[in-house]
Amino acid sequence: MAIAADFRICPTTGLKVHLPAERLIKANAVVAVVFLAIGGLFGLLVALTRWQAVHLLPADWFYLALTAHGLDVLLVWIIFFEIAVLYFASAVLLNSRIAAPKVGWAAFWMMLIGALTVNVAVLQGASSVMFTSYVPMQAAPHFYLGLIVFAVGALLGCGVFFGTLVIAKEEKTYEGSLPLVTFGALTAAIIAVFTIASGAIILIPTFLWSVGLVSHIDTLMYKLVWWAMGHSSQQINVSAHVAVWYAIAALVLGAKPISEKISRLAFLFYILFLQLASAHHLLADPGLSSEWKIFNTSYAMYLAVLGSLIHGMTVPGSIEAAQRAKGYTKGWFEWLRKAPWGNPAFAGMFLSLVMFGFIGGISGVVLGTEQINLMMHNTLYVPGHFHGTVVAGTTLAFMALTYLLIPLIFRRHVMFPKLAQLQPYLFGIGVLGISVFMMGAGTLGVSRRHWDISFADAALSFDYPPTAFLLMGLNGIAALFAALGGLIYVIVVVSSVFFGKRVEGKIELGSGAGAVAKYGSAGTLKIPGTAVLVTVFFTCFVLYYFVNWKYLSELWPMR
């Protein structure tokens, strides 16, 4: 049972915070940020190498850095931070003690040891197999082993989260249904279980193969099952960062979901359909039928996309409703103009929302269209797309949340507030550039994971169009912006956490935080600004979608 001495009452939110939970949140968040710094540095090296005029790294180091970049940011940073979010959304938001903190620490250490093992394997040089580690290219056995240990750790972390939900229900630490943010976190955790199971199914035999106990792994089977982990894990991110959007809107503006029912339904769509996304990576592969590809790539008729489209309206809609309730009612957009743009938590969250939708979302659907994929598969369009989702969407949202976790959980004031204010914009602009320029280069055919697009040493000669080289240069410049934004983030977070002034008493989170009780009945809800934004978004989506079909129709006929 919980001991009262293990709790403190948060003076700002009134929540009962379980101290063992708080310690776990801190540990996971700090390690996450460290790996973001390492992985981000590798990313910068990659971008500077692909900037043909700079061409920083030699080939072997380039492929090594690219492998490490993918692993450290896409896997380690994001999952560590997500575990912190899970503990926050369960123990803290539900006023509950955390289930089995010792298991939580076991999870933490397993993830850390796994992550370090993988990094060692990659840095030793014999495991430059990319994040995807497609067979029959073989990495050192401890590369796979590290991943497995990391995944099992993450699974334990999910178990602690589920256990905490059960305890909170049992001990009646909250009334009624789960908060929406916790519901979103639950979505993420459920998808995580599926993801990690898929990872185990493919990585354990691959590990056995690397030590010689299994003779052959089919390449198509590997890709199919690996991506059941690889893509589903991105859906954990989507669920988690959408939950974070709702959380930040609530903490900073007191926003309340415009309809609990619709928002929860949208999360439910994620659970039911997101797992089909493995197909996105197999659209240009032999051996799978078009029926299979179409059904799976569209998440059974775009029902998971529908979930994101819904959140894309309900998140800004709830912000608009909250702002209007506070009196920002002039015209369509006073609520948006007068939003707390100087608050890095809000700024990061809103940039994340807009860029995830316009850049990551639209490009993802287009890229995942069975036939259109023929023009984009394995080109730089693919990393362009997923930097729009995972970096502009997830990473920026997590960064934004950090500015609230520092005062609420670490109980320190954010140091260098001016730099922190600038940070989301700097990082956001950088990531926007990275995404758009890589997608542009991909449209011109430039290959991803490629050291030298001038083909200087090749037996035959070839040149990509000059525009492609220009775009790669711009991508390098954008990466410098993003890296600077990332560096500021790491400096602000690390110095605040260790040297920041301690928070005493209640703090101000945003411009007039505090719950907005009611927006009035559904019939009187007015969110015209959001309706305009959604209309603009939808128009872009439809136009871009059909423009790509037009491009496709100009390709050489094939069937």
Next chain:
Amino acid sequence: MALTPPESRVWWKEPIAKVELTWVIVAFLWGLVMFFMMVYWHVAGEQNLSNEAYRVDPQAFSKKTQAMVDQYTVAKRKSRQGEREFPVVAPPPGTDVYLIARLWEWWPILQLQKGQRYRMHIASLDWLHGFSLQPVNINLQVHPGYEMVFTLTPRDKGEFTIVCNEFCGIGHHGMLGKILVVD
């Protein structure tokens, strides 16, 4: 708010605002449009990846390719460094055309006629490779042990390059091939 349990215990009975419901319906219908667009393109469109593929033994595939090369080689092209020669092979329109992906080349060089149909067979002999035809920008995944078969009709004249766009080791960025399209 989103951080606390819903204020109304029976939140699932709350009415939905009109603007929100409208968007849900529009988005759902748009999903159907996008879904059926892919189906429609299989009926009416000209660019679809075939569903034809076979399991193949690398040696058998290599043999078939060699037979084609022996029969239809029309020229040789020296590598840039001059140490190697690639056969330029011109199979007649309508026939089977074989293309090997291996570390780190596409072999042989193909010479096709504009506007004619060819039955392409592509397979890898070793690792995963990516067939990326430039500047047309057709991109396919090539697996070892799987022979992908599809019909291709070159629409433009000129020299086209096959870039490998699946990472396949340290020589990956030098892995090129050619398709020459003549009248």
